[in-house]
Amino acid sequence: MVLKEKKIRILLRLSVMKSNAVQIDTIAIETLNLDGMKRLWGRKVSDLAFYQFVEILKYKCIKHKRVLKQVGQWTATTKPCSDCGYPNENLTLSDRQWTCPDFGSHHDRDINAAINILRAGIAVT
């Protein structure tokens, strides 16, 4: 159950940029620190599932002429407010939602991170 939730969170962190309602041109993903995740949550989280998922995604993007952008693991994607950039340094792993003290925006942790990943991915050359 816990592992399933983590997989869902990983999938939610996929960010897509759409040029229109149907066409997806670019997919941005976060390069996860699997060693760090393994230390925090145990071996199962790393397995090879995410690595294999990324490899399949790369293959599919090449096959269908899509762009895959990978954001570095040290890029701040979770803590910055996606509306104003305020860095929420008090955010903990258990905080699934939070409100930006600077701008007042209410964020779902994963959606906020996905927006930040997308922005960082677009900036990757």
Ligand SMILES: [Zn+2]
């Ligand atoms: Zn904010």
